[in-house]
Amino acid sequence: MNTERLIQMALDQGQGVLRLAPAWVPRSFCIPGRRLKMHPDDLYAFGAHRGGIDERWLSSTTKADNGPETTPDEGLSHVVMQDGRTLHKFLLRDAIDVAGRAIIGPRLMDEYNCWPAYSKLFDNKGPLPHHMHQMEANAQAVGQKPKPEAYYFPRQLNNHGGDFPYTFFGLFPGTTHDDIVNCLRNWDRGDNGITALSQAYVLQPGTGWDVPAGILHAPGSLCTYEPQFASDVFAMFQSLVADVPIGWDLLVKNVPLERQHDLDYIAAMVDLPGNMDPDFYRHRFMAPKPVNPQADPQVEGYEDLWVAYRSPVFSAKETTILPGRTVTLTDAACYGLIVLQGHGTLGAWQIESPALIHFGQLTNDEFFVSESAARSGVRITNPSDCDPIVLLRHYGPGNPDLAL
Numbered sequence: 001m002n003t004e005r006l007i008q009m010a011l012d013q014g015q016g017v018l019r020l021a022p023a024w025v026p027r028s029f030c031i032p033g034r035r036l037k038m039h040p041d042d043l044y045a046f047g048a049h050r051g052g053i054d055e056r057w058l059s060s061t062t063k064a065d066n067g068p069e070t071t072p073d074e075g076l077s078h079v080v081m082q083d084g085r086t087l088h089k090f091l092l093r094d095a096i097d098v099a100g101r102a103i104i105g106p107r108l109m110d111e112y113n114c115w116p117a118y119s120k121l122f123d124n125k126g127p128l129p130h131h132m133h134q135m136e137a138n139a140q141a142v143g144q145k146p147k148p149e150a151y152y153f154p155r156q157l158n159n160h161g162g163d164f165p166y167t168f169f170g171l172f173p174g175t176t177h178d179d180i181v182n183c184l185r186n187w188d189r190g191d192n193g194i195t196a197l198s199q200a201y202v203l204q205p206g207t208g209w210d211v212p213a214g215i216l217h218a219p220g221s222l223c224t225y226e227p228q229f230a231s232d233v234f235a236m237f238q239s240l241v242a243d244v245p246i247g248w249d250l251l252v253k254n255v256p257l258e259r260q261h262d263l264d265y266i267a268a269m270v271d272l273p274g275n276m277d278p279d280f281y282r283h284r285f286m287a288p289k290p291v292n293p294q295a296d297p298q299v300e301g302y303e304d305l306w307v308a309y310r311s312p313v314f315s316a317k318e319t320t321i322l323p324g325r326t327v328t329l330t331d332a333a334c335y336g337l338i339v340l341q342g343h344g345t346l347g348a349w350q351i352e353s354p355a356l357i358h359f360g361q362l363t364n365d366e367f368f369v370s371e372s373a374a375r376s377g378v379r380i381t382n383p384s385d386c387d388p389i390v391l392l393r394h395y396g397p398g399n400p401d402l403a404l
Contacts, residue, residue, distance in 0.1 A: 006088055007095045010081040011102065015348045016373025018103070020336075020366040021078040021089060024359060025055040025064045025120075029236075029246060033123040035157045035223040042359035046071070053359070059336025059368045059394070060118035061093035065232040065253070075232070077118075080362060092368060104334045105371030108396055117314045117396040119227040119336060122219070126163040129238035129246050130194045130218040134254055138269045139213070139233050142254045149228035150286070150308035151219070152208035152316065156340040156353075156390060161203070162221025163242070168198040169209070169217050169284065170275040180267040183237065187248060192239040201281070208286040210310035214271030215284075227308045227316040227394040235269060286310060291317065291401070301325035302380075306402070313397040321389040326381040331374040332400040335393045339365040342389035344382045347373070351380075351389070369393075 010018055024038070028051035032043050036056055043052045050069060057064070057075045064075030077092040092115070100109040108116065133139075133147035151167075175197050186192040195218060201209075203222045211217050216237060236250040252260040259265040277283055291304040301322055308316035321327055321344070343352035352364045369378055382389045395402075 003090065003094065004098055006081065006090060007079075007099045009083065010079055010088075010095070011099075011370065013081060013348065014367075016370040016376070017347045017349060017378065018092070018095070018368040018370070019080045019349060019364070020059065020092065020368055021080050021362055022357060022366065023057040023060055023075055023077045024053045025057055025075050026051040026053050026066070027055065028066070029250060030054045030128070031125040033125045033162050033221060033223060035159070036121055036123045037354060037357050039356055039358045045359035054123045056121045058119040058121070058338050058366060059092065059115070060120075061091075061096060061115045062118050062230040062232060077366075077368075079368075102372070103368070103370045104396070107398070108334070112397070114230070115396065116230045117227065117394065118230055119225060119316065119338075119392070119394040121157065121223065121338070122226055123157070123223045124162065124219070124221055126221050126242050127166075128219045129236040129241045129250070130168055130198060130216050131234050131236040131238070132216045132270060133213045133231070134233045134235065134269055135214040135271060139231065139254070141256050142233070144233045144254060145229060145231040146213040147229050147231035147233050148212045148311050148313060149226050150208055150210050150311060150314070150316065152225040152286075152307040152318070152392070153203055153205045153222045154225055154318070154340055154392065155205045157223040158205045164221045165203045166200040167203055167209070167218060167220040168195050168200045169211075170199070170215060170277065170280050171197050171272070172199065173276045173278050175272070175276055177264075177267055177272065180237070180270060181263045184251075184263045184266060187239045187251075190240050194238050206288065208307055210284045210286055210308070212271070212274060212311070214269070215274055216270060225307075225316070225392055227314045229313045235266070237270075284310070288318065297322065301327040302329075307392070308394070309402060314394060315399045315402045316392060316394040319391045319393060321380050321382045321391075323382055323384045323386050323388055326379065328377040328379045330377040331369075331395075333395050334369055334371040334374055335395045336368050337366070337391050337393045340390040340392060342382060342384060342387050344380060344384070344389050346380050347378050
């Protein structure tokens with residue numbers, strides 16, 4: 001069966017909503033926090049030398065960049081389509097290459113010629129190193145795109161806070177380029193002192209943060225939902241985290257070869273004015289905001305909240321369908337979604353939030369809603385008399401519904 005026919009069958013089967021398989025990603029510099037519902041026997045399914053699985057990428061057409069042993073489809077979402085007794089799986093990226101206008105709509109295809117966003121669930125037992133994602137010019141220098149991102153801390157995945165539920169953001173006002181260079185110069189002396197130039201903030205479940213490219217941040221140990229632009233560039237600026245050394249290679253992973261020991265070049269990748277914003281909290285913290293402040297959830301049957309809304313290149317909502325209610329969600333743009341809680345139906349699909357997932361196991365908790373289906377409206381029924389359905393939904397650039 002040719003690819004185009006298979007994609008059309010998948011769209012028809014889901015009435016414009018594609019079912020996706022989980023995409024798991026290990027990180028060699030992380031210890032899993034065990035809140036992604038991954039079966040404990042499978043946390044090191046890629047091999048212990050690759051690190052534990054502490055990320056699940058959602059509606060992703062972006063390949064993970066995890067060094068030479070990265071698997072061919074690492075980080076990439078697969079569409080799942082059942083044809084009688086035959087189960088077909090193919091990459092969401094390939095589907096959009098072939099039928100992008102039917103899936104993500106003409107607006108995004110004409111401007112980006114791809115799905116230029118994705119989200120992930122990130123789950124680490126401890127903190128990550130203070131790091132940043134390259135801005136436009138530095139990302140282009142290695143053939144990549146910049147990666148602004150946002151954080152949201154779902155209550156459903158944070159029954160405990162991990163070892164360090166605080167995140168360092170930015171740099172103290174008055175920090176200089178030379179201060180950063182000195183930290184880089186001290187890389188092999190243990191703690192290079194970069195977080196001494198920064199401030200840690202307490203992480204609160206049910207809230208989030210906006211993190212533009214070029215901003216240093218050391219994510220804390222809450223399980224985190226991360227909508228972001230479609231890229232996997234980063235540079236680690238902290239040499240020692242929880243007494244574990246961080247290799248220089250993770251600092252220069254996305255630095256041109258001839259610049260990988262040029263401390264001035266590396267330090268200049270940091271957006272100094274953005275990092276030293278004296279109103280950083282006010283400009284970057286995100287409390288949820290109602291999509292429609294006049295709507296009464298008890299009347300409408302659901303509550304819709306913006307949880308990522310400061311970036312022009314992505315946005316995200318938390319949507320709660322009340323017990324015993326049927327609603328129709330209408331959006332102006334395509335989106336990816338994950339079911340965090342509850343069970344029921346979403347259009348043609350049965351949906352449920354699993355309790356435990358084996359590596360390679362299919363689930364009924366992740367979907368991609370095409371633009372035409374989003375505009376027509378997706379009908380969701382919650383048959384429970386007590387348990388809500390909770391969805392997280394992420395959108396790409398220029399979401400026409402985002403007008404805050």
